[in-house]
Amino acid sequence: MNLKEKAHWVWLETLGIHRRAPETRLASSLSSIEIFVALYYGGVLRINPNNPRDENRDRCIISKGHGSICMYPILADLGFFPLEELKHVCESGSFLGGIPDPVIPGYETVNGSLGHGLGVGTGMAFGLKRKGSDRSVFVVAGDGELHEGANWEAIMFAAQHKLDNLHLIVDQNNISMLGYTDDIVSHGDLSSRLSAFGWDCLEVQGHDVLAVQSVLHQLKSVSGGKPKALIARTLKGRGVPGLENASLSHIINPKPELIDSLLEKFK
Amino acid sequence: MIFKPLAMRDALLEKIWQAMSKDTKIFFTCADFGSPVLDKIRADFPDRFVNVGIAEQNLINISAGLALEGYTVFAYAIAPFITMRCYEQIRVSLALLSEVRQMNVNLIGVGAGYSYVVSGPTHQCYEDITLMRALPNFQVLSPADHVTSAAFFDTCINQSGPKYLRLDAQILPVIYELEPPNLSSGFHVHKRGETMCLVATGYMLHTALKVAAELSSDGFHIGVIDLFDLARFSASELQNVLQAYSGVVSLEEGFRGRGGLDSMLFEFIARRGLKTKMLNIGVEGAYHFELGTRTELHEKVGIGHHAVKEAIRKFAITLPN
Numbered sequence: 001m002n003l004k005e006k007a008h009w010v011w012l013e014t015l016g017i018h019r020r021a022p023e024t025r026l027a028s029s030l031s032s033i034e035i036f037v038a039l040y041y042g043g044v045l046r047i048n049p050n051n052p053r054d055e056n057r058d059r060c061i062i063s064k065g066h067g068s069i070c071m072y073p074i075l076a077d078l079g080f081f082p083l084e085e086l087k088h089v090c091e092s093g094s095f096l097g098g099i100p101d102p103v104i105p106g107y108e109t110v111n112g113s114l115g116h117g118l119g120v121g122t123g124m125a126f127g128l129k130r131k132g133s134d135r136s137v138f139v140v141a142g143d144g145e146l147h148e149g150a151n152w153e154a155i156m157f158a159a160q161h162k163l164d165n166l167h168l169i170v171d172q173n174n175i176s177m178l179g180y181t182d183d184i185v186s187h188g189d190l191s192s193r194l195s196a197f198g199w200d201c202l203e204v205q206g207h208d209v210l211a212v213q214s215v216l217h218q219l220k221s222v223s224g225g226k227p228k229a230l231i232a233r234t235l236k237g238r239g240v241p242g243l244e245n246a247s248l249s250h251i252i253n254p255k256p257e258l259i260d261s262l263l264e265k266f267k
Numbered sequence: 268m269i270f271k272p273l274a275m276r277d278a279l280l281e282k283i284w285q286a287m288s289k290d291t292k293i294f295f296t297c298a299d300f301g302s303p304v305l306d307k308i309r310a311d312f313p314d315r316f317v318n319v320g321i322a323e324q325n326l327i328n329i330s331a332g333l334a335l336e337g338y339t340v341f342a343y344a345i346a347p348f349i350t351m352r353c354y355e356q357i358r359v360s361l362a363l364l365s366e367v368r369q370m371n372v373n374l375i376g377v378g379a380g381y382s383y384v385v386s387g388p389t390h391q392c393y394e395d396i397t398l399m400r401a402l403p404n405f406q407v408l409s410p411a412d413h414v415t416s417a418a419f420f421d422t423c424i425n426q427s428g429p430k431y432l433r434l435d436a437q438i439l440p441v442i443y444e445l446e447p448p449n450l451s452s453g454f455h456v457h458k459r460g461e462t463m464c465l466v467a468t469g470y471m472l473h474t475a476l477k478v479a480a481e482l483s484s485d486g487f488h489i490g491v492i493d494l495f496d497l498a499r500f501s502a503s504e505l506q507n508v509l510q511a512y513s514g515v516v517s518l519e520e521g522f523r524g525r526g527g528l529d530s531m532l533f534e535f536i537a538r539r540g541l542k543t544k545m546l547n548i549g550v551e552g553a554y555h556f557e558l559g560t561r562t563e564l565h566e567k568v569g570i571g572h573h574a575v576k577e578a579i580r581k582f583a584i585t586l587p588n
Contacts, residue, residue: 102367108335110359119325120360123332130294130314131336150356153325161317 003209007037011239012267013073013086019259021090023098027237027249028067028142031173034209035140035232039169040074042213044220045138049079052105058135059124061108063117064142064171065099071106072096080105115148117141118168122154125166125227136220138167144176147185152197158227159198167219168199168229171206173236179247194229206232270414270441275434276343276377278413280304282420283341287312290424294333298326298344300377305343323348327356327374334370339424345383346376346392346433350399361429362402373423374431379409379469380520382436384561388554392433396468396519397526399431400497406430407497411442411472415495418447435470437561442472448493453500456508460490462586463514463579468494468528471518471548471570478576487583497531506539514586516546516579520570523549546582548575 001009010033018026039045039060048054062068069089076083081095081104088094095103099112109120121139128135145151158166170190174181181187191201200222204215212232219228236250237243240262243254284307287293295308295316309316315338319326323344330342342349350357361372376395383390399407408430410416416434423430448455457472458479467475472493479489490512494500509515515536519528529547536543551569565571569578 102364109331110364113355113359116328116356116359119328119356120332120335122325123329123334124336125332126317126329127294127333127336127338130333150324150328153319153322154328157319157322157325157329 003037003042003213006041007034007209008266010037010070010073012263014070015240015259015263017069017072017086017089019256019263020087021098022253023090024069025066025098025250026069026240026254027243027252028064028173029069030238030240030243031206031234031236032064032067032140032171033070033238034207034212035169035171036068036071036074038209038213038216039138039140040078042209042216044213044216046135047078049106052080056135059108059121059137061111061117061121061124061137061139062100063111063121063139064114064145065111067142067171068100068140071100075104075106114142114145115150118151119154122158122163122166125158125163126161128165129161129163134165136165136167138169140169140171142176143170143172143174143181143187143190146170146187146190147176155194155197155199162225163227164223164225166227167216168227170229170231171234172231173234175236175245175247175249177250191229191231198226199229200224200226201229201231203231203233206234207238269444272438272441273413274302274436274438275410275413275416276302276375277304278417279375279420279432279434280308282417284308284311286420286424287315290339291315292337292339294338294340296326296330296333296340296342298323298348300344323352324356327353328360330372331356331360331364331370334372335368339371339373341373341375341423343375343377345390346378346395347390349374349376350392350395350431354398357429358402362404365404365428369427370429371423371427372429374429375434376431377434378436379433380435381561381564382470384564385558387556393521393550394525395431395433396497396521396528397530400531401526404428406499408432409468409495409497410434411467411469411493411495412439414441414443414447418450422450433469439470439473442476442493448495450496451501452504453494453496454505455493455495457491457493458489460512461488462512463487463516463583464490464492464509464512465516465518465579466492466494466528466532467518468497470520474565474570474572474575475518477572478579481576482579489579494528497528502535502539505535506541509536509543510541512543514544514546514582516548516582518548518570518575521549523547523551523569544582544586546578548578
């Protein structure tokens with residue numbers, strides 16, 4: 001499978017998981033698929049599924065916990081845990097919950113509560129620098145969770161300490177739980193804001209997996225003494241009629257028959 | 268050896284400074300808060316020191332990240348700010364995360380109780396025992412003098428997991444003049460009494476010892492215990508000591524009846540089925556803005572030497588011989 005096919009497979013698998021476990025958040029998991037596919041299959045991250053906390057890995061912090069159910073098929077496919085586990089999401093005894101936790105091989109930190117990943121990832125990037133490691137840290141955050149002020153403490157810190165091993169990828173789907181972020185507390189031109197805080201910032205169409213892959217490689221290769229951000233413009237609920245870019249998509253559960261018809265149509 | 272009184276923070280930081288030259292895994296973080304010994308750490312180990320600024324949430328997050336990369340982290344700030352300003356970060360990325368990942372982060376909070384005497388209730392700290400003991404996986408360490416504070420260095424280094432050290436901001440008289448207490452049981456018996464025992468933590472141990480000595484000359488022979496490990500004390504050893512008494516008095520420089528030392532002992536005594544009455548001495552009422560010396564403030568809120576003595580006298584009368 002090429003990257004596009006892989007992204008499509010992850011989309012189908014994510015729909016399937018939500019069909020079986022409607023407690024999972026579907027819409028925010030659909031906006032980040034190409035970001036994760038580019039990171040994990042596109043040669044961006046150094047990973048070791050046999051030893052998920054291998055010292056030589058790049059650290060990927062999935063800060064938008066709820067919106068990363070699409071990581072379950074990716075991690076299973078890569079061998080972090082058996083594919084069979086995908087059938088048991090949210091079931092008693094499974095380690096794959098409605099919100100991922102670091103009991104899942106491949107997850108680094110606790111992210112059910114939003115706005116923590118960037119700060120902890122910044123501490124890891126700082127620690128890697130100070131111990132002379134050339135490994136990188138990637139943090140995938142939602143634009144909604146950037147409302148949490150602790151993010152901006154970390155953003156200032158990372159610039160101060162020239163953490164060019166730190167990469168923030170913002171899944172900018174423009175929607176948090178109760179509506180469009182522009183109507184709640186707007187981030188304005190997020191790219192300019194991050195630049196003003198001393199970050200190198202790029203933007204990409206977040207559903208063009210090849211473009212995301214290319215720009216991630218570009219970002220990773222730069223070591224100019226600045227932390228780096230990628231604003232990925234995405235659609236919450238992408239590809240699901242009634243869900244895509246709907247202001248309340250976070251809390252809408254599409255009808256099972258709709259999911260079944262999509263799975264049948266696009267498989 | 269005989270110890271000269273020092274600030275608790277300087278005694279602990281001195282041990283950290285001494286260890287940092289040999290142990291390159293020690294990292295020191297602070298939220299724009301200093302001390303004379305911290306100046307030595309900043310100067311001698313600039314690569315393993317960072318001031319995150321006035322940003323306690325980030326202090327915890329950066330410290331958690333450093334710990335995940337294998338560092339033993341000491342994070343340093345004023346007690347109410349390093350506990351309450353960033354409680355969510357402490358809960359999520361220290362208490363919760365340490366359930367599944369090995370990490371050693373030691374929060375050093377300076378300013379227990381009223382020790383920032385004239386700074387008012389924002390800088391004073393009467394809620395931290397309640398909050399920090401609510402968190403699984405956390406150790407809560409509460410020394411009564413700088414000797415104990417320094418002795419906790421070994422605990423910090425040798426025991427993984429998150430810890431909170433609540434240190435007094437003032438220089439207090441030395442309790443353990445010859446050697447530090449044995450930390451293993453989590454408490455130290457200073458005096459054995461007849462019917463009643465005082466269980467104190469932090470600054471209130473000084474009050475307890477003074478009151479017990481004075482009442483002794485009046486014919487009351489009262490036991491005194493320093494409970495310095497509020498999370499992992501030996502329950503069986505404490506039971507062995509307390510079951511000999513018909514009355515137990517808790518003394519803390521924190522709110523009374525809000526889940527602190529008093530609640531902990533109440534629960535302990537109830538769960539263990541001990542037949543002992545309890546008296547709880549802690550800060551009465553709510554927040555206070557009045558200025559005064561620490562002694563005056565303590566008397567106002569019911570934890571001063573005279574108030575404690577009087578309360579204990581009354582309590583003693585109610586106990587069976």
